[in-house]
Amino acid sequence: MARTFKEVLESGDFVITAEAAPPKGTNLGHFRQHVALLKDKVHALNVTDHQSSVMRYPSLGGAIMIKEMGGEPILQMTCRDRNRLALQADLLFAHSRGVANVLCLTGDSIVVGDHKTAKSVFDLDSSQLVRTIRTLEKGYDLAGNQLDGGVKFCAGAIVTPEADPIEPQLIKFEKKIEAGAEFIQTQAVYDLDHFAEFMAYARPFGAKIMAGIILLTSAAMARFMNKNVPGIKVPQDLIDEMAAAPKGKALEAGIAIAGRMIRRIKDEKLADGVHIMAIGKEDKVPDILDAAGVKL
Amino acid sequence: MIRSITQPKLDTALESLLEGYTRLFVVGCGTCVTLTQTGGAPQVAAMRERLLSWGKMVTGSTVVPVACDELSHEILEEHQGAVASAEALVIMTCAFGVQTIAGQFGKMVVPALDTLFIGKESAAGTFLEVCVQCGQCILGETGGICPVTSCHKGLVNGPCGGTKAGKCEIDPNKDCAWTLIYNRLKSFDKLDLMRRYQPPRHHNVEPKPGRFQAPGT
Ligand code: SF4
Ligand code: SF4
Numbered sequence: 001m002a003r004t005f006k007e008v009l010e011s012g013d014f015v016i017t018a019e020a021a022p023p024k025g026t027n028l029g030h031f032r033q034h035v036a037l038l039k040d041k042v043h044a045l046n047v048t049d050h051q052s053s054v055m056r057y058p059s060l061g062g063a064i065m066i067k068e069m070g071g072e073p074i075l076q077m078t079c080r081d082r083n084r085l086a087l088q089a090d091l092l093f094a095h096s097r098g099v100a101n102v103l104c105l106t107g108d109s110i111v112v113g114d115h116k117t118a119k120s121v122f123d124l125d126s127s128q129l130v131r132t133i134r135t136l137e138k139g140y141d142l143a144g145n146q147l148d149g150g151v152k153f154c155a156g157a158i159v160t161p162e163a164d165p166i167e168p169q170l171i172k173f174e175k176k177i178e179a180g181a182e183f184i185q186t187q188a189v190y191d192l193d194h195f196a197e198f199m200a201y202a203r204p205f206g207a208k209i210m211a212g213i214i215l216l217t218s219a220a221m222a223r224f225m226n227k228n229v230p231g232i233k234v235p236q237d238l239i240d241e242m243a244a245a246p247k248g249k250a251l252e253a254g255i256a257i258a259g260r261m262i263r264r265i266k267d268e269k270l271a272d273g274v275h276i277m278a279i280g281k282e283d284k285v286p287d288i289l290d291a292a293g294v295k296l
Numbered sequence: 297m298i299r300s301i302t303q304p305k306l307d308t309a310l311e312s313l314l315e316g317y318t319r320l321f322v323v324g325c326g327t328c329v330t331l332t333q334t335g336g337a338p339q340v341a342a343m344r345e346r347l348l349s350w351g352k353m354v355t356g357s358t359v360v361p362v363a364c365d366e367l368s369h370e371i372l373e374e375h376q377g378a379v380a381s382a383e384a385l386v387i388m389t390c391a392f393g394v395q396t397i398a399g400q401f402g403k404m405v406v407p408a409l410d411t412l413f414i415g416k417e418s419a420a421g422t423f424l425e426v427c428v429q430c431g432q433c434i435l436g437e438t439g440g441i442c443p444v445t446s447c448h449k450g451l452v453n454g455p456c457g458g459t460k461a462g463k464c465e466i467d468p469n470k471d472c473a474w475t476l477i478y479n480r481l482k483s484f485d486k487l488d489l490m491r492r493y494q495p496p497r498h499h500n501v502e503p504k505p506g507r508f509q510a511p512g513t
Contacts, residue, residue: 080449084496106456109448109466122449126456128496142496160457168478171490172454178493187457230460 005044005072005101006154009183009208014266015273016294017044017074017185017210018285020066022057031062032069034282039071041286043296044101046074046185046275050081053113060090063099074156075099078107083123084132084142091136095151103156103185104129104176127172130155130179156183156207160231161198162191170201177205185275187231188214190238192261196270208272211265215278215288216254219243255284259291266294298416299328300364300390301423302335302409311350313406314386319353320406321375321382323397325363325389332423334409335359335388343388343408355382363393367400379403431501437489439480444497446473452494 008015018041020034038045047062063073075094077087094102104127110120124132132142133155139147157176163169173184184207189195195211202209214232216222219242222234238257245253262274278284289295305313314320322343329335337359344354356378360371379385384404387394391411398405415423428445434452435442444450448464455474458465462475481487502508 106449106451109458111466120449122451123499124496125449125451125453127453127493131493158457163455163457163459164461165459165475165478167482168455168472168474168490169457169459171478171487172474174491175453175493230458230465 002040002070002072003043004154005074006182008043009154009272013043014294015183015208015210016042016276016289016296017046017273018042018276018278018282019048020045020062020282021048021051021279022059022062024054024056026057028057028065031057032065035066035069035071037283038285039066039069041289041296042276043273044072044074046103047076049076049078049105049107050113051108053080053108053110053115055113055115060094060099063094064097067098072101073099074101074103076103076105077129078105079122079124079126079129080107080110080120083121087124087129088132088136088141091133091151091153092147095153100152101154101156102133103158104133104181105158126157127175127179130157130176130181134180154182155180156185157181158185158187159202159209160187161189161195161202162187162231162233164231173202174205177207181207183208183210183272185210186212186271188212188225188277190232190234190261192264192270196268199270210273210275211261211271213258213261213274213276213288215258215276215281215284216242216250217281218250218254251281251284255287255291258288259293262288262292262294266292298414299331299423300392301332301412301415301425302329302390303412304334304339305408305410307346310386310406310408314347314350314352314384317352317384317404317406319355319382320347320384320386321355321379321403322347322357322386323363323388323393324357324359325393326359326361327363329363329389329393329409330359331417335390339388343386347386355379360389360393360397363387363389364396366396372400429506430497430499432498434494437492437494438477439484439486439489441473441477441480443473443477446471446476448473452497454490 018038045066047059049059059076063075066073106126110118133153136151139150159173189211219239222239225232226234242253265271322340324335324340340357347354384406386406386408388408394407413425415425418424430444443452448466459472464470464472481490
């Protein structure tokens with residue numbers, strides 16, 4: 001019997017999760033393949049919620065499917081698209097279908113996505129959503145009404161160790177932990193020396209922290225993220241390493257870099273685990289794990 | 297002073313709103329839209345030209361002093377004839393003015409501007425939205441900077457992960473509200489206020505549409 005994500009967190013083992021993005025549409029074939037490929041190679045699969053504000057098959061649907069396939073899902077929930085009624089209802093639904101882990105996020109802005117004229121919600125923020133989970137667990141909704149049948153979740157949140165400026169981000173991080181976040185997933189990190197400094201600060205707060213790893217697929221992608229994605233900084237030496245890869249071998253270089261970083265995070269105990277985001281290249285996650293020399 | 301911030305509708309949008317009308321009367325305003333150069337005297341003059349180039353007839357035009365105030369009898373009387381012979385009014389004021397004028401002149405109105413927000417002039421020609429009248433003011437805990445308005449997502453417990461060099465994830469020309477609030481509170485040695493948990497907000501303090509009765513009136 002596979003362990004629950006919470007049991008893994010509590011075991012002290014090096015935690016490995018990966019991201020799975022539901023499709024734009026109802027063709028779930030690819031998603032199903034990724035889940036089948038990864039579900040026994042990672043401790044949990046994290047399902048994105050309209051990532052980058054692009055409308056897709058819902059994260060809850062993806063999480064239920066993972067559960068049905070015998071995997072361990074982490075349900076991503078952003079505050080962008082649902083008010084507190086809808087968020088609570090989806091939490092009840094998730095619990096009733098065996099989804100036991102939730103990652104609470106604020107959510108990207110509507111204006112960066114593909115439905116730029118939609119109304120954004122943000123009725124709750126990420127720290128309030130974590131508290132909502134803890135409130136529901138006590139048997140009450142946010143209005144103070146008693147629930148007929150409760151919920152139980154392992155709740156997490158995210159932090160951006162490269163945020164600029166960092167101080168306001170750290171205050172928010174502390175608020176999320178105070179709210180009851182048991183695990184923290186970081187935005188992608190590349191400068192592990194800098195990450196080690198962040199961890200020296202973050203560790204005493206007690207939540208399990210998983211370093212975010214985004215697979216680099218080309219030097220251009222690294223440059224693009226540096227320019228456009230807040231909170232991601234790929235150091236020049238890694239960009240050079242990607243650029244130096246022979247033609248057609250950039251992806252292999254990216255896999256080697258990701259593997260090396262995971263190895264170091266594990267060997268030097270820089271974090272409690274890693275969360276691998278192989279955006280669009282989910283089938284490469286086993287190669288990354290091989291390159292890192294880690295397995296469950 | 298607070299200002300109603302407007303921008304012109306696209307010509308194509310305005311032209312389609314004017315379909316079916318031939319005789320038009322143009323109204324500008326001497327207050328906010330004069331400052332933002334969207335509905336002052338020069339813009340009203342340019343609108344007359346544009347309407348003529350679209351084959352319309354302009355029965356007259358005026359720039360009223362304050363379009364959101366009830367218009368005086370003098371103004372109404374002065375333009376009575378030209379307004380009466382127009383089929384519709386092309387109004388280059390904010391939507392407060394459009395509503396007032398529509399009621400007073402008793403004519404169909406076509407707004408030539410879109411009203412964006414109620415703003416405050418922060419530097420010459422720069423207007424910022426600083427309050428969305430939420431009914432539950434938290435400025436006392438944020439050093440006088442409003443996150444409900446100035447944070448793109450209206451977050452009240454600190455920043456999202458999108459801050460980039462102190463700017464908002466959606467626009468490098470917009471400050472991240474939470475960087476500003478952090479700096480302000482830090483300068484007062486009041487960061488404990490930012491650490492304080494803000495519960496979910498009350499979004500219906502005064503259910504829309506707002507209505508207020510001053511005591512004794
Ligand atoms: S909190 Fe912000 S939006 Fe609400 S009343 Fe105060 S300044 Fe206005
Ligand atoms: S970057 Fe700052 S202002 Fe923009 S949404 Fe995030 S917290 Fe709000």
